[in-house]
Amino acid sequence: xxxxxxxxxxxxxxxxxxxxxxxxxxxxxxxxxxxxxxxxxxxxxxxxxxxxxxxxxxxxxxxxxxxxxxxxxxxxxxxxxxxxxxxxxxxxxxxxxxxxxxxxxxxxxxxxxxxxxxxxxxxxxxxxxxxxxxxxxxxxxxxxxxxxxxxxxxxxxxxxxxxxxxxxxxxxxxxxxxxxxxxxxxxxxxxxxxxxxxxxxxxxx
Amino acid sequence: xxxxxxxxxxxxxxxxxxxxxxxxxxxxxxxxxxxxxxxxxxxxxxxxxxxxxxxxxxxxxxxxxxxxxxxxxxxxxxxxxxxxxxxxxxxxxxxxxxxxxxxxxxxxxxxxxxxxxxxxxxxxxxxxxxxxxxxxxxxxxxxxxxxxxxxxxxxxxxxxxxxxxxxxxxxxxxxxxxxxxxxxxxxxxxxxxxxxxxxxxxxxxxxxxxxxxxxxxxxxxxxxxxxxxxxxxxxxxxxxxxxxxxxxxxxxxxxxxxxxxxxxxxxxxxxxxxxxxxxxxxxxxxxxxxxxxxxxxxxxxxxxxxxxxxxxxxxxxxxxxxxxxxxxxxxxxxxxxxxxxxxxxxxxxxxxxxxxxxxxxxxxxxxxxxxxxxxxxxxxxxxxxxxxxxxxxxxxxxxxxxxxxxxxxxxxxxxxxxxxxxxxxxxxxxxxxxxxxxxxxxxxxxxxxxxxxxxxxxxxxxxxxxxxxxxxxxxxxxxxxxxxxxxxxxxxxxxxxxxxxxxxxxxxxxxxxxxxxxxxxxxxxxxxxxxxxxxxxxxxxxxxxxxxxxxxxxxxxxxxxxxxxxxxxxxxxxxxxxxxxxxxxxxxxxxxxxxxxxxxxxxxxxxxxxxxxxxxxxxxxxxxxxx
Numbered sequence: 001x002x003x004x005x006x007x008x009x010x011x012x013x014x015x016x017x018x019x020x021x022x023x024x025x026x027x028x029x030x031x032x033x034x035x036x037x038x039x040x041x042x043x044x045x046x047x048x049x050x051x052x053x054x055x056x057x058x059x060x061x062x063x064x065x066x067x068x069x070x071x072x073x074x075x076x077x078x079x080x081x082x083x084x085x086x087x088x089x090x091x092x093x094x095x096x097x098x099x100x101x102x103x104x105x106x107x108x109x110x111x112x113x114x115x116x117x118x119x120x121x122x123x124x125x126x127x128x129x130x131x132x133x134x135x136x137x138x139x140x141x142x143x144x145x146x147x148x149x150x151x152x153x154x155x156x157x158x159x160x161x162x163x164x165x166x167x168x169x170x171x172x173x174x175x176x177x178x179x180x181x182x183x184x185x186x187x188x189x190x191x192x193x194x195x196x197x198x199x200x201x202x203x204x205x
Numbered sequence: 206x207x208x209x210x211x212x213x214x215x216x217x218x219x220x221x222x223x224x225x226x227x228x229x230x231x232x233x234x235x236x237x238x239x240x241x242x243x244x245x246x247x248x249x250x251x252x253x254x255x256x257x258x259x260x261x262x263x264x265x266x267x268x269x270x271x272x273x274x275x276x277x278x279x280x281x282x283x284x285x286x287x288x289x290x291x292x293x294x295x296x297x298x299x300x301x302x303x304x305x306x307x308x309x310x311x312x313x314x315x316x317x318x319x320x321x322x323x324x325x326x327x328x329x330x331x332x333x334x335x336x337x338x339x340x341x342x343x344x345x346x347x348x349x350x351x352x353x354x355x356x357x358x359x360x361x362x363x364x365x366x367x368x369x370x371x372x373x374x375x376x377x378x379x380x381x382x383x384x385x386x387x388x389x390x391x392x393x394x395x396x397x398x399x400x401x402x403x404x405x406x407x408x409x410x411x412x413x414x415x416x417x418x419x420x421x422x423x424x425x426x427x428x429x430x431x432x433x434x435x436x437x438x439x440x441x442x443x444x445x446x447x448x449x450x451x452x453x454x455x456x457x458x459x460x461x462x463x464x465x466x467x468x469x470x471x472x473x474x475x476x477x478x479x480x481x482x483x484x485x486x487x488x489x490x491x492x493x494x495x496x497x498x499x500x501x502x503x504x505x506x507x508x509x510x511x512x513x514x515x516x517x518x519x520x521x522x523x524x525x526x527x528x529x530x531x532x533x534x535x536x537x538x539x540x541x542x543x544x545x546x547x548x549x550x551x552x553x554x555x556x557x558x559x560x561x562x563x564x565x566x567x568x569x570x571x572x573x574x575x576x577x578x579x580x581x582x583x584x585x586x587x588x589x590x591x592x593x594x595x596x597x598x599x600x601x602x603x604x605x606x607x608x609x610x611x612x613x614x615x616x617x618x619x620x621x622x623x624x625x626x627x628x629x630x631x632x633x634x635x636x637x638x639x640x641x642x643x644x645x646x647x648x649x650x651x652x653x654x655x656x657x658x659x660x661x662x663x664x665x666x667x668x669x670x671x672x673x674x675x676x677x678x679x680x681x682x683x684x685x686x687x688x689x690x691x692x693x694x695x696x697x698x699x700x701x702x703x704x705x706x707x708x709x710x711x712x713x714x715x716x717x718x719x720x721x722x723x724x725x726x727x728x729x730x731x732x733x734x735x736x737x738x739x740x741x742x743x744x745x746x747x748x749x750x751x752x753x754x755x756x757x758x759x760x761x762x763x764x765x766x767x768x769x770x771x772x773x774x775x776x777x778x779x780x781x782x783x784x785x786x787x788x789x790x791x792x793x794x795x796x797x798x799x800x801x802x803x804x805x806x807x808x809x810x811x812x813x814x815x816x817x818x819x820x821x822x823x824x825x826x827x828x829x830x831x832x
Contacts, residue, residue: 038385041384065458106556108556110768
């Protein structure tokens with residue numbers, strides 16, 4: 001496909017309640033503000049109850065199917081490391097995974113019915129995917145608000161998008177200026193911290 | 206619903222990025238509809254929520270889909286444009302109304318949006334609502350994205366009035382919950398003409414209905430002519446004519462993605478089918494593939510019309526289509542073998558769970574104490590999750606309101622099996638939530654009382670319709686727009702059904718010892734009982750948290766009892782096998798409580814022998830940020 005017609009496929013995955021859908025909403029709005037055709041879809045049946053959430057954002061000149069065709073995800077944004085592992089086969093060759101290393105064990109693991117994998121990030125690397133990993137939970141807490149994980153994650157992918165990182169950041173910051181102005185500057189910092197974390201992860205790898 | 210796209214305030218003439226559900230709501234509002242109704246149900250719920258963001262239109266939650274459709278139909282009879290939204294199984298409930306409304310026809314346009322949960326992300330079955338078209342002699346429109354959903358909603362009202370028929374807008378999850386760009390317009394004024402007394406149209410006794418039946422069949426003929434020229438069906442000629450696709454709904458998008466160069470006929474009005482138009486299209490390509498999700502309706506009808514097509518032989522019989530499945534279908538057609546997809550990582554499942562501090566946790570911990578000698582007839586709502594770990598205290602789930610009827614049937618079978626019957630020592634429970642009880646459970650209870658069934662009904666009143674996201678209902682005290690509304694009194698309602706007042710108990714589900722005692726008392730009595738639990742859902746905005754709890758590490762003995770509450774805020778920190786004094790191997794699990802998630806409901810301390818779970822101190826809470 002020619003560059004002009006190229007579709008960017010971003011898959012955001014995690015657990016109900018983590019802000020996955022907000023993150024994909026913000027990405028969609030950013031792409032839309034640049035005039036792209038955008039489609040966004042998710043499978044999140046009973047997401048509010050701690051289940052698996054997977055949201056697809058696709059943008060380009062013209063997008064047909066709202067769901068990313070199997071194995072064609074360019075950027076996998078995993079809000080939880082085992083969830084990144086769960087969706088890894090969706091990533092295309094040359095694709096990247098941006099992984100929050102903060103683990104969230106479900107009750108079935110807590111009560112001993114299942115094991116949590118030893119090292120999800122290592123698994124992903126061994127499968128040949130370029131992984132950027134960092135503890136977005138700790139970064140958000142360090143800035144004083146653990147709910148900012150999704151802003152940190154968006155900051156982390158900002159330099160991997162086919163548009164300027166400021167486009168994405170200004171959408172987020174504006175969103176807060178309208179709804180919760182007292183958190184606008186903090187989210188600006190969370191975004192930059194995420195960007196830095198991804199960059200540091202690349203240096204370390 | 207998303208807060209960023211306020212459909213009330215579109216930027217001038219710019220496209221909105223909105224979901225299919227929001228697009229339908231926008232179309233409803235613009236079409237000049239005055240009355241819109243629904244019962245919540247995934248994936249349709251957000252349609253009425255979005256309608257409720259517009260001014261100048263009545264939008265309400267009904268207790269079930271049948272009432273919702275009747276209210277909309279009444280508004281239509283009185284000359285208003287009217288709309289009702291429901292999920293696929295909802296139309297089963299409303300079908301009694303639909304199948305006669307198709308005879309009466311309409312006054313103001315009447316449109317029913319029905320959302321099929323293709324792929325079953327949150328439903329008990331998978332149905333193809335397009336069947337209602339043939340069954341009910343009603344037109345079916347099938348949008349494939351939000352723009353279609355908006356356009357077709359408006360067109361549906363025109364078709365409804367032009368042909369004097371209710372119209373079904375058939376959505377699927379992959380339209381409802383997908384956001385795509387939509388160009389919108391302004392609200393039109395629709396004049397309400399008033400009710401016209403005309404028994405030959407509205408009084409469907411046999412004498413009148415026979416006359417309407419003739420009209421219905423005449424209407425079928427007219428609709429067949431109309432569909433041949435309907436602009437909602439389009440043909441896109443491709444450069445590659447080896448294959449032509451006939452498709453509709455979101456399948457169209459997958460076909461375009463997979464085969465951008467092939468000819469495609471996109472059906473908009475899918476019942477009745479434009480047979481002659483399709484026949485002509487089929488002649489322009491070598492092979493016709495029918496790409497339709499779930500049932501082979503189009504495929505069968507075209508085959509019957511003598512048009513040679515390929516469909517379910519190369520495409521799946523259920524579940525969602527994807528571009529890859531379409532590509533694979535073409536390869537199958539060419540005789541190629543399809544390699545298996547690369548297997549994803551072997552990983553624990555992450556089933557949905559109940560929330561931290563959910564009042565149902567107290568109910569299920571207590572019910573699980575009765576597991577060995579009980580049958581738990583269940584129903585549909587968050588409490589269906591009681592079937593899972595660690596409670597395993599829900600044994601059936603069929604349809605809305607079924608818990609009580611199934612429970613009565615089990616009791617009747619038990620009684621018929623005699624004194625040595627297989628279930629003679631078991632307590633039979635029926636577990637049902639407030640919204641489901643009001644939806645279709647009341648009649649079940651009426652029957653249980655009337656037939657003196659020995660069933661203990663657990664009526665879990667959490668003052669909301671929880672599983673669909675916390676919509677208000679007839680027991681929550683608020684309406685769809687959040688305004689104060691009358692609310693049902695469950696105790697009085699149950700009493701009015703003829704229940705012995707002594708067998709109606711109201712219990713705080715967080716008071717587990719009391720709940721346990723009350724259940725024990727009620728299952729000992731061989732007659733119907735109703736135990737109402739009365740604490741609100743933790744997700745509704747009036748819910749108040751208490752001080753969170755913590756585990757004193759030195760006091761925790763690793764017994765793991767608290768894990769049986771099933772609260773996701775309780776986390777295992779260490780696990781090991783130990784040998785007891787009697788030489789028995791037991792698994793120990795030490796825990797902590799995630800302070801941020803804990804609501805301080807005080808359920809888990811009641812399961813803790815050594816009293817190791819205590820309220821967190823203020824400094825524990827203040828230290829959260831540093832964690």
